[in-house]
Amino acid sequence: MSSQITVLVTGGAGYIGSHTAKALARAGYRVVVYDNLSRGHRWAVRWGPLEEGELLDTEHLRKVMVAERVGAVLHFAALIEVGESMKTPETFFRNNVSGSLSLLNAMRDAGVRRIVFSSTCALYGFPEKVPIAEDTPTAPLSPYGESKLMVERLLHWEGICHGLQWMALRYFNAAGADADGESGESHSPETHLIPSLLAAALGRRPACPIFGGDYPTPDGTCIRDYIHVTDLADAHVLALRHLQEGNPSTVLNLGTGDGFSVNQILAAAERIIGKPIPISRQGRRPGDPPRLVAAPQKAFEQLNWKPAHSSIENIIETAWKWSSHAHSPAASLSV
Numbered sequence: 001m002s003s004q005i006t007v008l009v010t011g012g013a014g015y016i017g018s019h020t021a022k023a024l025a026r027a028g029y030r031v032v033v034y035d036n037l038s039r040g041h042r043w044a045v046r047w048g049p050l051e052e053g054e055l056l057d058t059e060h061l062r063k064v065m066v067a068e069r070v071g072a073v074l075h076f077a078a079l080i081e082v083g084e085s086m087k088t089p090e091t092f093f094r095n096n097v098s099g100s101l102s103l104l105n106a107m108r109d110a111g112v113r114r115i116v117f118s119s120t121c122a123l124y125g126f127p128e129k130v131p132i133a134e135d136t137p138t139a140p141l142s143p144y145g146e147s148k149l150m151v152e153r154l155l156h157w158e159g160i161c162h163g164l165q166w167m168a169l170r171y172f173n174a175a176g177a178d179a180d181g182e183s184g185e186s187h188s189p190e191t192h193l194i195p196s197l198l199a200a201a202l203g204r205r206p207a208c209p210i211f212g213g214d215y216p217t218p219d220g221t222c223i224r225d226y227i228h229v230t231d232l233a234d235a236h237v238l239a240l241r242h243l244q245e246g247n248p249s250t251v252l253n254l255g256t257g258d259g260f261s262v263n264q265i266l267a268a269a270e271r272i273i274g275k276p277i278p279i280s281r282q283g284r285r286p287g288d289p290p291r292l293v294a295a296p297q298k299a300f301e302q303l304n305w306k307p308a309h310s311s312i313e314n315i316i317e318t319a320w321k322w323s324s325h326a327h328s329p330a331a332s333l334s335v
């Protein structure tokens with residue numbers, strides 16, 4: 001099947017979107033990035049033109065889709081910080097839900113009928129059972145998680161009522177950086193564990209906070225499933241092909257199936273960079289489940305995908321190379 005179609009990558013100036021733009025370009029797709037640069041970076045757009053625009057601007061989206069002859073959308077654009085969503089839920093529902101509705105309206109008007117959506121394991125809340133399969137009941141603990149669940153429902157009904165082909169990919173913890181050092185994680189503020197540890201190691205923050213040491217896990221710290229951003233990017237290319245081949249719309253977990261505790265990540269990071277990392281141990285953070293680990297078999301089978309870059313060593317090594325690079329644009333950002 002020819003893959004020479006144009007893919008609109010919303011949020012392509014962000015962390016996961018930029019890595020996926022690279023994977024798409026390598027797979028022969030033409031990429032157009034659509035991003036308002038509210039959280040993303042111009043430097044991260046390297047694999048296709050940037051159309052600066054706002055998700056809520058339906059008419060702008062429609063015009064770009066028609067002018068660029070867009071054949072499919074990969075939809076990463078969203079506000080992503082859980083704590084921020086607890087402070088301003090209305091902003092999250094407007095940006096993530098109304099923004100996605102605007103995108104779906106533009107797609108319908110422009111005749112674009114395929115979309116891959118960035119969903120999250122945050123919509124499982126405190127899961128009844130771990131590892132977590134896709135049929136686990138959803139119970140988001142934040143407006144962020146709820147906004148993602150609401151978009152999944154929009155996709156479901158858009159599929160039934162208007163024939164949209166869609167795929168919702170529920171990522172676990174995205175981590176790591178491009179092996180060639182061409183992109184990496186650069187959120188501001190940065191709340192994710194690995195970049196926060198590395199920022200502390202580099203003296204860019206006084207210490208990395210570690211939340212909770214009394215969880216019902218072997219060492220008392222939370223357990224998460226870390227998936228390398230390059231593996232996520234590859235899964236998106238496969239998900240798009242899957243839709244192009246006419247397979248049914250569905251929801252897939254993207255994780256490795258292996259869990260690592262915060263203390264294990266800290267120990268691995270100290271081993272890899274060869275020095276102690278300043279940390280500050282704090283109480284539990286509200287809304288943090290003790291253990292979030294994917295049952296990723298459905299994605300393995302349906303996409304014929306297996307994480308190939310997600311060893312903890314590779315995740316930390318690539319993230320370290322990225323964050324310690326003197327010329328990395330991320331180096332000057334606050335954490």
Ligand SMILES: NC(=O)c1ccc[n+]([C@@H]2O[C@H](COP(=O)([O-])OP(=O)(O)OC[C@H]3O[C@@H](n4cnc5c(N)ncnc54)[C@H](O)[C@@H]3O)[C@@H](O)[C@H]2O)c1
Pocket residue numbers: 010011012013014015016017034035036037038039040041053054055056075076077078079080095099118119120121170171172173174175186187
């Ligand atoms: N990082 C993770 O671990 C993780 C885990 C699960 C799900 N996700 C989801 O993956 C997606 C990408 O996450 P990321 O870590 O790359 O985030 P990011 O903040 O680096 O990228 C998001 C991009 O979307 C853009 N954007 C936001 N609102 C927009 C709007 N209204 N119009 C146009 N552009 C807008 C931002 O400018 C930014 O470039 C998000 O949807 C997020 O919810 C991320």
